[in-house]
Amino acid sequence: MKVKVKFLGGAGTVTGSRYLLEIDNYKVLIDCGMFQGLKEYRLRNWEQFPISPSEIDLVLLTHAHIDHTGYLPKLVKSGFKGPIFCTNPTLDLVKILLLDSGKLQEEEAAFAQKKGYSKHEKPEPLYTVEDSEKVFPLLNGVDFEEVQSIIPSFDFTFYNAGHILGAAILKIKVKGENQVKKIVFSGDLGRYHDPILNPPARLPFADILFLESTYGDRISKSKKPEDELGFAIREAYRKGGVAVIPAFAVGRTQLILNYLHSLQQKGKIPNIPIYVDSPMAIDVTNLYKTYGSYHRLKPLLEEEGCNPFTNKNLHYYQSQEASMSLNALRGDAIIISASGMATGGRVMHHLYNRLPNEQDSIIFVGYQAKGTRGRRLLNGEDHVRMYGLNIPVKASISYVEGLSAHADQEELIDWAQGFVSKPKMTFLIHGEDEARKALSQKLNEELGWNSIIPEYLESFELFEGI
Incomplete structure (x- = not known):
C-alpha cells in the first residue's frame, strides 16, 4: 500500500486549508477551505482545482470555519459527489456559514456591478446560495471518539480540538497488509484555558502529524x-x-x-x-x-x-x-x-x-x-x-491579545509533548512562513523533532509497502 499527500492549500498561509491524501486508489480531501487575504491567495479560489473533484472519494472536515469549508460549494459544483464527514455541531455550523458565504458573494458581485469598481463587465460570485444548498445532502455528522469505517483500507475518528464548537482533531488509521499507521491532523487547536470550550484532547501516537502553526511564533503575553x-x-x-x-x-x-x-x-x-x-x-x-x-x-x-x-x-x-x-x-x-x-x-x-x-x-x-x-x-x-x-x-x-481561539506557541508545544514517541514526519501547516519557521525551531530545540515546512502544491510520499 502506498500513501501520499499533496498540499492544495494551508501551506504558507492561514487560509485555504486543503490536504489531499491518496491511499492506494482512494483520494481523501482533508478540509476544503476558501483562500482569503492577499489577492494572490484569493485568486486561487478561481483557478481550476488541481485535480478533478469527481475523482475525490471522501471529504473530512476538522471544523466549520470558511477557511476550512468555504470551497465546498465550488467543489460540488465542479463534480464532487462523495460523502462529507464532520462532527454533528460542525454539520449544523457548515450549513449556516455556507449559506451566508453564498449570499455575501452574490451581494458583493451585484454591488461591484452597480458601483462599477470591478474590472469585469458582469462580476460573478464564486458560488451562490443555491450552490451552497447542494452541499447539504452530502454532509454526515458523527460524534467525538466514534470510529468510522467508510473505506476498507482505513478508518477515522474525531477528537475534541477546542477552537470553536465541534472543532476536531482528526486521526486516520491506515490498515496495510503488514502494518497499521496513524495519521493525525491537529485541525485548529484551541486554548487550554478557554472559558467556553474544553481543552484539546491529547493523542499518544502519530506516525505522521499535520500540525497547525497559526501562532507558531507568538506567546500570548496576556493572561487576563x-x-x-x-x-x-x-x-x-x-x-x-x-x-x-x-x-x-x-x-x-x-x-x-x-x-x-x-x-x-x-x-x-x-x-x-x-x-x-x-x-x-x-x-x-x-x-x-x-x-x-x-x-x-x-x-x-x-x-x-x-x-x-x-x-x-x-x-x-x-x-x-x-x-x-x-x-x-x-x-x-x-x-x-x-x-x-x-x-x-x-x-x-x-x-x-x-x-x-x-x-x-x-x-x-x-x-x-x-x-x-x-x-x-x-x-x-x-x-x-x-x-x-x-x-x-x-x-x-x-x-486585545489573548482572545484568539488559536493555541499560542507554548500551547502548541505542550500539545505536541502529549505524543509518547516522535512522529516519523511532522508537517507544519495553516501558518505564515515566519510562524512555521519559529515553531519548527522550537520543536527541534525542545522535542528533538525534525519538522517539514511544505509549500503550496508540494507532494510527499508518506508510506510505501505497508
Missing part, C-alpha cells in the same frame, strides 16, 4: 484577556464614542459576549447596550443550547440571569434595516459584527461609517491574516479601500 477587553471598552466609553468589534460569527462572538456579560455583572464596564449585528452569529449562538455537552457553559445557560447570551443589555439585530439604524448611534454602545478580519459582511458598513470618526473605536479581537483589511488597520494605515473609495482612518484602532 477579560481585563484587557474591559480596558478597551472603558477607553471607548471615555471618548464618548461607539466601540465596533469585528468578530467571527462562530466562536469569537460567543466568547466576547461571555466576557462582556461577566464585565458588566462585575461592574467593570458600564451597562451600555451591546448590539450583535450578524444574523449568522445569532443562528450560531442558538446552537450552544442544542449542543450543551460540547462546551462548558451548559450550567450557566440554565440559570436565570447567568446566561451570557440573554444579557439584559444585549440586542440581536437580524434585518438589514435594523443594521443600518445603528449608523445613527453617537456614543455609549458596543457593536459586534462579522467578519472578524473585516473582509466582508455587515461590519464593513460599520467601519465605513465609524473609521472617519475620532470619537469611535475599533477593537480587534482575533488573528488578522496578511492582506486583510483588519491587518492593514492594525498596521496603522491612515486610509483603507472600501466600496471603491479611500476611507480615512481617524477612529482609535486597538487589538
Whole structure:
C-alpha cells in the first residue's frame, strides 16, 4: 500500500486549508477551505482545482470555519459527489456559514456591478446560495471518539480540538497488509484555558502529524484577556464614542459576549447596550443550547440571569434595516459584527461609517491574516479601500491579545509533548512562513523533532509497502 499527500492549500498561509491524501486508489480531501487575504491567495479560489473533484472519494472536515469549508460549494459544483464527514455541531455550523458565504458573494458581485469598481463587465460570485444548498445532502455528522469505517483500507475518528464548537482533531488509521499507521491532523487547536470550550484532547501516537502553526511564533503575553477587553471598552466609553468589534460569527462572538456579560455583572464596564449585528452569529449562538455537552457553559445557560447570551443589555439585530439604524448611534454602545478580519459582511458598513470618526473605536479581537483589511488597520494605515473609495482612518484602532481561539506557541508545544514517541514526519501547516519557521525551531530545540515546512502544491510520499 502506498500513501501520499499533496498540499492544495494551508501551506504558507492561514487560509485555504486543503490536504489531499491518496491511499492506494482512494483520494481523501482533508478540509476544503476558501483562500482569503492577499489577492494572490484569493485568486486561487478561481483557478481550476488541481485535480478533478469527481475523482475525490471522501471529504473530512476538522471544523466549520470558511477557511476550512468555504470551497465546498465550488467543489460540488465542479463534480464532487462523495460523502462529507464532520462532527454533528460542525454539520449544523457548515450549513449556516455556507449559506451566508453564498449570499455575501452574490451581494458583493451585484454591488461591484452597480458601483462599477470591478474590472469585469458582469462580476460573478464564486458560488451562490443555491450552490451552497447542494452541499447539504452530502454532509454526515458523527460524534467525538466514534470510529468510522467508510473505506476498507482505513478508518477515522474525531477528537475534541477546542477552537470553536465541534472543532476536531482528526486521526486516520491506515490498515496495510503488514502494518497499521496513524495519521493525525491537529485541525485548529484551541486554548487550554478557554472559558467556553474544553481543552484539546491529547493523542499518544502519530506516525505522521499535520500540525497547525497559526501562532507558531507568538506567546500570548496576556493572561487576563477579560481585563484587557474591559480596558478597551472603558477607553471607548471615555471618548464618548461607539466601540465596533469585528468578530467571527462562530466562536469569537460567543466568547466576547461571555466576557462582556461577566464585565458588566462585575461592574467593570458600564451597562451600555451591546448590539450583535450578524444574523449568522445569532443562528450560531442558538446552537450552544442544542449542543450543551460540547462546551462548558451548559450550567450557566440554565440559570436565570447567568446566561451570557440573554444579557439584559444585549440586542440581536437580524434585518438589514435594523443594521443600518445603528449608523445613527453617537456614543455609549458596543457593536459586534462579522467578519472578524473585516473582509466582508455587515461590519464593513460599520467601519465605513465609524473609521472617519475620532470619537469611535475599533477593537480587534482575533488573528488578522496578511492582506486583510483588519491587518492593514492594525498596521496603522491612515486610509483603507472600501466600496471603491479611500476611507480615512481617524477612529482609535486597538487589538486585545489573548482572545484568539488559536493555541499560542507554548500551547502548541505542550500539545505536541502529549505524543509518547516522535512522529516519523511532522508537517507544519495553516501558518505564515515566519510562524512555521519559529515553531519548527522550537520543536527541534525542545522535542528533538525534525519538522517539514511544505509549500503550496508540494507532494510527499508518506508510506510505501505497508
